[in-house]
Amino acid sequence: xxxMNPIIILVASxxxxxxxxxYILGMCPFIVISRNLKTASGMGVSIIFVVTLTxxxxxxxxxxxxxxxxxxxISYLVFIIVIAATVQLLEMIIERxxxxxxxxxxxxxxxxxxxxxxxxVCLFMVLRKYTFIQTLFYSFGTSAGWALAIxxxxxxxxxxxxxxxxxxxxxxxxxxMIIAGLLAFAFMGFAGIITLQ
Amino acid sequence: xxxxxxxxDEIKNSKAFKVFASGxxxxxxxxxxVLGICSSLAITNKVANAIAMGLGVTFCTVxxxxxxxxxxxxxxxxxxxxxYMTIIATFVICVDRFLKAFFPLISETMGPYVGLIITNxxxxxxxxxxxxxxxxxxxxxxxxxxGIGYTFMLLLMSIVREIMGFGTILDFRIMPxxxxxWTVLTIAPGAFFLLGVYLWIFRTxxxxxxx
Numbered sequence: 105x106x107x108m109n110p111i112i113i114l115v116a117s118x119x120x121x122x123x124x125x126x127y128i129l130g131m132c133p134f135i136v137i138s139r140n141l142k143t144a145s146g147m148g149v150s151i152i153f154v155v156t157l158t159x160x161x162x163x164x165x166x167x168x169x170x171x172x173x174x175x176x177x178i179s180y181l182v183f184i185i186v187i188a189a190t191v192q193l194l195e196m197i198i199e200r201x202x203x204x205x206x207x208x209x210x211x212x213x214x215x216x217x218x219x220x221x222x223x224x225v226c227l228f229m230v231l232r233k234y235t236f237i238q239t240l241f242y243s244f245g246t247s248a249g250w251a252l253a254i255x256x257x258x259x260x261x262x263x264x265x266x267x268x269x270x271x272x273x274x275x276x277x278x279x280x281m282i283i284a285g286l287l288a289f290a291f292m293g294f295a296g297i298i299t300l301q
Numbered sequence: 302x303x304x305x306x307x308x309x310d311e312i313k314n315s316k317a318f319k320v321f322a323s324g325x326x327x328x329x330x331x332x333x334x335v336l337g338i339c340s341s342l343a344i345t346n347k348v349a350n351a352i353a354m355g356l357g358v359t360f361c362t363v364x365x366x367x368x369x370x371x372x373x374x375x376x377x378x379x380x381x382x383x384x385y386m387t388i389i390a391t392f393v394i395c396v397d398r399f400l401k402a403f404f405p406l407i408s409e410t411m412g413p414y415v416g417l418i419i420t421n422x423x424x425x426x427x428x429x430x431x432x433x434x435x436x437x438x439x440x441x442x443x444x445x446x447x448g449i450g451y452t453f454m455l456l457l458m459s460i461v462r463e464i465m466g467f468g469t470i471l472d473f474r475i476m477p478x479x480x481x482x483w484t485v486l487t488i489a490p491g492a493f494f495l496l497g498v499y500l501w502i503f504r505t506x507x508x509x510x511x512x
Contacts, residue, residue, distance in 0.1 A: 126489050128343040132422050135335055180397070180416050181390040188383050217382060220339040220420040227413035273505035277335040278497050285493030292490070 106233050110241040113234075116298040117245030123221050124253040125288040130221040134254055135280050144258035148251025150212040152244065154194065155225050158187050159243030162226045163236055183226045191217045221250055256287060320439050324446025329454065330423050335500070337423035341455055342496065344414050346487045348471050351459035352452070353407045357396040357415065359448025362424050365389045366432040366444035373433050385428045386419070393418045423447060458495055462486045 123129050130151075137147050162183055170176055195213045198205050216222060225246050229239045260283055264270075270279050312318050330336045341358070344350040365388050369376070376384045397415045400408040408415065418424070427447055432440040463469060466487035468476035485491045 128489055128492060129339050129417070131339040131342065132336065177394065177398070180394055180419060181387065184386045184390050184419055185383065188386050192383075214382070217386070218420050218422060218425050220417050223420050224413060224417055227416050231413055271501070271505075273503075274497070274501045278500040278504065281493045281497030281500060285490040285497065288488075288490040288493055292488075 106235065106238060108238065110238050112298055113238055114241040114245040117242055118249040118252065119291065119294040120298050122249040122253055122291050123224065123246050124250050125284065125291045127224070129224050130219055130250055133215060133219060134257065134284070135277050138254055138257040138261055138280065141255065141258045141262055144254045145251070147212050147215075148254055150216060151219065151221070152247040152251055154187075154191060154213075154216050155222050155247035156240070156243045157194075158190050158222055159225050159229060159239050160236070161190060162186055163229065163234075163239045166226075166230055179230065183223060187222050187226075188217050221246065253287065257283060317439065317442055321442045321446040324443060324448075325450040325453065329450040329503075330426070330447050336426055337421045337451060338496065340414055340417035340421045342458075342492045343489065344411050345455055345459040345492060346462045346466060347410070348456070348459045348463050349407055350411055351455040353400060353404065353411065354414070354418075355448070355452025355455045357393075357400070358418055358421060358423065358451055359445065360396060361389060361392040361418055362427055362444040362448045363441050364392050365424055366427050366440040367437050369428045370432040370435060370437040370440035376433075381433070385425060389424050389428075390419050423451060454499075457499065458492070461495060462491060466491065 117123070121127070124131070124134055133147055138144050165182060165186060166176075166179060170179055170182065191213055198213075225243045228246075229242060234242055257280070261280070264279070264283075274282070324330070337358070341351075341354050344354055365385070368388050369385060372384070393416065396418065397408075400411070400415060427440075427444050431443045435443070460470065463471075464476065465483045466485075468474060468480045468482055483491070486495065
């Protein structure tokens, strides 16, 4: 088991090892949904919730059921089914008990099932042999880092549309990539603080 | 001579060829739809990784499309996402095991990115957009076209990144010793910039603009 301090893992996963900008994961919504700040923050909050929830469900399933049974080989299958089921359940609960939330977050939930970072957090947690507490901090930090990245991106793009004259071919995903590259440079400034793993 | 030309025309106009070719160029998953870059952009800094990833994705796309298309009349609409996921994950496990057994080094460097093929939007996209409504033969062809287009694009990225960033290609040194490596291309920002530039070039040539 990993012996790192959970607080260090939290900081590292938000800043020095930001999942969007250093591992290049979760890019599809990063490009499509980052057009305005409000939807970007909605997506960010939904991601934080789902990622943390699925990671703490998947941790006991992997270490307490799959490992004793020697069935690590099907872990991908189990993880993805748990993720899909959790998202479906969450959708139903929100629909039934919290209708006001439905209009704010409901549209993002089906998209989250196929978001790479939900699965990525589960895979990294297994790979780095995190304990339960570390997993809790890691999954929260990673998703918060992703939310931070998409909110920064959306804020930049909102202003960009108003003031800049982008070449035709570069509009849309092209310019998003260039901005993401610059953001990744900025986040590399944190790199010396902590090394993960 | 004219016979040969006729045959070529016939092939070109057949539905199968159109389905196959659209994935490679016109509807290239990366340049056109900007799909599926999540799980592979990070590993395109070496050509060997890009080949492994491209072939892995192609294999999974073709077989999952084929299977989903075969079961398209029996999969209930409400749980179809779960059905796609289960089918895709099964094939990804095959790829993961194959790499671990025969190419342990590549498997190690790619780490969790192999598992992340499951959430690659291309597989889901092909299943939802094509395989669920079309016959197995065309679904497999469509998936093959997309897979090849995807592999081609990963190769384009990785060749530039490996030559400029490490001075090698497939770990074989081709740049002179005086070459100073462009370290930026081997890390994340380089991947973003390179893809941005490629998108710019491709969209200018094909006159395709984003709304």
